[in-house]
Amino acid sequence: MTRLLVGNDFGEELRKRPGAGWWVQRLVWFAQDGDILVLPVRPEEDYLRYVTSMTGTRLSSLKVIIPPPGHLGAEMLTSDRLRDKEFLDELGEAVAGAAVDSVLALFPDAAIASLAEALGLENRMPGYAFVSQGGGAIVNSKAFFRAVAAGAGAPIPEGTVCPTPQAAEEAVLKLLAAGHVAILKHEFLSSGKGNEILSPYDGVRPIGARSATVVTDRAAVHAYLAERWDALSGDGRNQVVVERYFPDSAAAFAEFLITDEGIEFGGQGDMLSEPFAIAQIIPAPALTPDQAQRLVAAGRLLCEPLHAMGYRGRLSADGIVTPDGDVLFTEYNGRVTGSTHVYAVIGEQVVGADYARDRVLFEHLWPEGWTAPSFAAVVARISGAGLAYDPATRTGVVLASAFNRPDDALHCCVVAESLAAAQEIRLRLEPLFTGD
Amino acid sequence: MTRLLVGNDFGEELRKRPGAGWWVQRLVWFAQDGDILVLPVRPEEDYLRYVTSMTGTRLSSLKVIIPPPGHLGAEMLTSDRLRDKEFLDELGEAVAGAAVDSVLALFPDAAIASLAEALGLENRMPGYAFVSQGGGAIVNSKAFFRAVAAGAGAPIPEGTVCPTPQAAEEAVLKLLAAGHVAILKHEFLSSGKGNEILSPYDGVRPIGARSATVVTDRAAVHAYLAERWDALSGDGRNQVVVERYFPDSAAAFAEFLITDEGIEFGGQGDMLSEPFAIAQIIPAPALTPDQAQRLVAAGRLLCEPLHAMGYRGRLSADGIVTPDGDVLFTEYNGRVTGSTHVYAVIGEQVVGADYARDRVLFEHLWPEGWTAPSFAAVVARISGAGLAYDPATRTGVVLASAFNRPDDALHCCVVAESLAAAQEIRLRLEPLFTGD
Numbered sequence: 001m002t003r004l005l006v007g008n009d010f011g012e013e014l015r016k017r018p019g020a021g022w023w024v025q026r027l028v029w030f031a032q033d034g035d036i037l038v039l040p041v042r043p044e045e046d047y048l049r050y051v052t053s054m055t056g057t058r059l060s061s062l063k064v065i066i067p068p069p070g071h072l073g074a075e076m077l078t079s080d081r082l083r084d085k086e087f088l089d090e091l092g093e094a095v096a097g098a099a100v101d102s103v104l105a106l107f108p109d110a111a112i113a114s115l116a117e118a119l120g121l122e123n124r125m126p127g128y129a130f131v132s133q134g135g136g137a138i139v140n141s142k143a144f145f146r147a148v149a150a151g152a153g154a155p156i157p158e159g160t161v162c163p164t165p166q167a168a169e170e171a172v173l174k175l176l177a178a179g180h181v182a183i184l185k186h187e188f189l190s191s192g193k194g195n196e197i198l199s200p201y202d203g204v205r206p207i208g209a210r211s212a213t214v215v216t217d218r219a220a221v222h223a224y225l226a227e228r229w230d231a232l233s234g235d236g237r238n239q240v241v242v243e244r245y246f247p248d249s250a251a252a253f254a255e256f257l258i259t260d261e262g263i264e265f266g267g268q269g270d271m272l273s274e275p276f277a278i279a280q281i282i283p284a285p286a287l288t289p290d291q292a293q294r295l296v297a298a299g300r301l302l303c304e305p306l307h308a309m310g311y312r313g314r315l316s317a318d319g320i321v322t323p324d325g326d327v328l329f330t331e332y333n334g335r336v337t338g339s340t341h342v343y344a345v346i347g348e349q350v351v352g353a354d355y356a357r358d359r360v361l362f363e364h365l366w367p368e369g370w371t372a373p374s375f376a377a378v379v380a381r382i383s384g385a386g387l388a389y390d391p392a393t394r395t396g397v398v399l400a401s402a403f404n405r406p407d408d409a410l411h412c413c414v415v416a417e418s419l420a421a422a423q424e425i426r427l428r429l430e431p432l433f434t435g436d
Numbered sequence: 437m438t439r440l441l442v443g444n445d446f447g448e449e450l451r452k453r454p455g456a457g458w459w460v461q462r463l464v465w466f467a468q469d470g471d472i473l474v475l476p477v478r479p480e481e482d483y484l485r486y487v488t489s490m491t492g493t494r495l496s497s498l499k500v501i502i503p504p505p506g507h508l509g510a511e512m513l514t515s516d517r518l519r520d521k522e523f524l525d526e527l528g529e530a531v532a533g534a535a536v537d538s539v540l541a542l543f544p545d546a547a548i549a550s551l552a553e554a555l556g557l558e559n560r561m562p563g564y565a566f567v568s569q570g571g572g573a574i575v576n577s578k579a580f581f582r583a584v585a586a587g588a589g590a591p592i593p594e595g596t597v598c599p600t601p602q603a604a605e606e607a608v609l610k611l612l613a614a615g616h617v618a619i620l621k622h623e624f625l626s627s628g629k630g631n632e633i634l635s636p637y638d639g640v641r642p643i644g645a646r647s648a649t650v651v652t653d654r655a656a657v658h659a660y661l662a663e664r665w666d667a668l669s670g671d672g673r674n675q676v677v678v679e680r681y682f683p684d685s686a687a688a689f690a691e692f693l694i695t696d697e698g699i700e701f702g703g704q705g706d707m708l709s710e711p712f713a714i715a716q717i718i719p720a721p722a723l724t725p726d727q728a729q730r731l732v733a734a735g736r737l738l739c740e741p742l743h744a745m746g747y748r749g750r751l752s753a754d755g756i757v758t759p760d761g762d763v764l765f766t767e768y769n770g771r772v773t774g775s776t777h778v779y780a781v782i783g784e785q786v787v788g789a790d791y792a793r794d795r796v797l798f799e800h801l802w803p804e805g806w807t808a809p810s811f812a813a814v815v816a817r818i819s820g821a822g823l824a825y826d827p828a829t830r831t832g833v834v835l836a837s838a839f840n841r842p843d844d845a846l847h848c849c850v851v852a853e854s855l856a857a858a859q860e861i862r863l864r865l866e867p868l869f870t871g872d
Contacts, residue, residue, distance in 0.1 A: 013599035013600060013603075110596070110597070127587070129586035129587055129589075130583050130584075130586055130587030132586065132596075133579075133582035133583040133585075133586045133587075133592075133595075133596070133597050134579060134580075134582070134583050134597035134599070134675065135583035135584075135586075135587060138574070138580060138583060138584075143569075143570060144570075144574060146569040146570070147566050147569040147570050147571035147574060147745070147746075148566075148571075148574075148745045148746070149569075150565035150566055150568065150569045150571075150746065151563070151565055151566030151569075151571060151745045151746015151747065152744065152745060152746055153565075153746070156569075160546070160568075160569070161546070161569050161570035163449040163570070164449060167449075236672070236673060237672060237673060239570065304744050305741060305744035305745035305746070307744075308588065308740050308741035308743075308744035308745075309583070309584045309587045309588060309741035309744075309745070310583075310584070310586065310587015310588055310589070310741070311587065
């Protein structure tokens, strides 16, 4: 069982995120003995050693191959890099000696299908046919999400998919007229970074959105859209979603694995944003058992058309639980998300198959102000404080991402017996990284 | 059983066809006693009388309602027209008295869902949820078609969905390098009008395409795309399909009706183009029984994901039979097509349920040069020549569309016992309309 794992970020035509080289290194969590990894940048040795020591994968058995930089630099696996002749020769040699039996990428991009084809591995890539014809856009579009969810019978907030600013203006005004708050969404951005709130009243905090603006009449909405339409629509290339925003909702996800055989539940959790996504709690403590069950059942409904259209891979159904207790879906993400390695590897594999029954995974991005000189220093400080994950107690802190030193960005995953216990550990972490 | 039938043409954001007022009047073929019809322009009395005399519908039982002209004039049912207050009042009154049990539109546009909602009829519109969120674009996009067909296992020609001219350049060159001819397709145009052929050799006639151009190297392909990209991509809003073009193929369709219950076969036929679609022959004489069976079986495969995502209505799976006998799909059209009324009404209802067993329907657009002073004159001339459809013999000519006098555009449907007999009748029509 050798696999080719590809650490791409997003389809480069849909969205460019040039600084994502550290973030796609979460790919290493999925590595098993003998795997071949393609990444945009070479991970630090300390990071590779740390992750494989947690997963039990023999680091020496892995091949990590990095193509030369491309037209967008060194941090994105752009398609020109994946077509580089020397890179393909090196990768082809690794593949030839390994009997690769599957190709898995973080994002279902046509460039990955082309890579698989160039290596003669298209039959080893689940969903190859769908992805090779641009299907990745369908399973990651917030616009098509609404059509597919509505058609499949998964509940969604009132709203409209808007191809023009005129349509968006009508859609916003319709919500405002009913006394509702509106959220405008870019079709392909994530973590709430493409979302903007328009509210008829003051005091709405932007959670899962870039901003919240009070608008009270058509003229204000019109002016807002005149100003923001190009950014929201990717300069007119994309549609814009307008939907009802529910202040004070809990945000949650249910993630599935779609295979030839069917739809398999992966994990579920809460998502915390302030204003952008910064933490997740797996399984979701904010949901009642009934709400969690509804989230998973309707999330599965959402997977069925994607299974029928030939998508294979992870699908996160993201939703909210409104103050009234309704479960409504707000987007889907057909890719390996920022949750996948947390529940599927750190949870199931490191903590154990029962993780969701007797443990809580509290995974968070470092807050503003936390800093450290290196990944190794972070490991040392956490160990020194007695906070490192301990397989004996099945509690403690796991470093869930590579360290983005320039921005002091790092994901920590606290494993504890309860949310309260996790929050306590989280508090004990703070002085380790705010004292420099 | 009163129904609301809406004669819209296409989603106005996807494609504007301002001269389609005559063409959408094929809606009248579907009218049954008591139905309410919304059309962009009022059909001629002669046309209404003719069609209802063929279908046996009581013309006096129909209500035909026309909203005032909109921002694109009088020939398109743009959404502003469908929101007009006086129109909605008039329509609402008609609906209130009628117990409407279904809403059917020619094209699954969100504006029709809004109309249904404004009338309180959203539960009476099959596929309402999917259409209300812009699903019509998914089931009419030649780009998403390729992803969905590939993923569902319906055979398609080698090719690529291209978001950029660079991607299209690579895709074209790949085909040319293999000695193939390439066709470039606009995502939303129809009848071959958005298609352009690039060939590595001379002598390819554009069938189902606007043009055929010889290109022999990268520079020529690059220059061609620099010139044509904006037109092909709708000024960058859409993707462009590049795929292998098979000269000397037969073109055929298999159309289905997707309902809550499942997928029902509708009809199949050949499509003739020179260079744009000008005729259809139902059922397809160019296909062997085995090819026809494969067309229908794989067409049904294509319907399954659309059923799962909540689309309800007609789906035409369009394909080709290559000179080697392969059946390959080239696009789908999730709407009431130019074939639907021909097989479902003129065929099944007028000619009879057995039409496909013992009759051929040869439906063609008037060739250049044919003319007549009016629809009534056409009817009279055909009757005078003894060529009018005769229920006793189940043969003769049916006028399948309204008459577009300025362009002399009209669809004739010749019903005969064989293709040869149909062609004979077709030849006898010619002098009736070329002698003026």
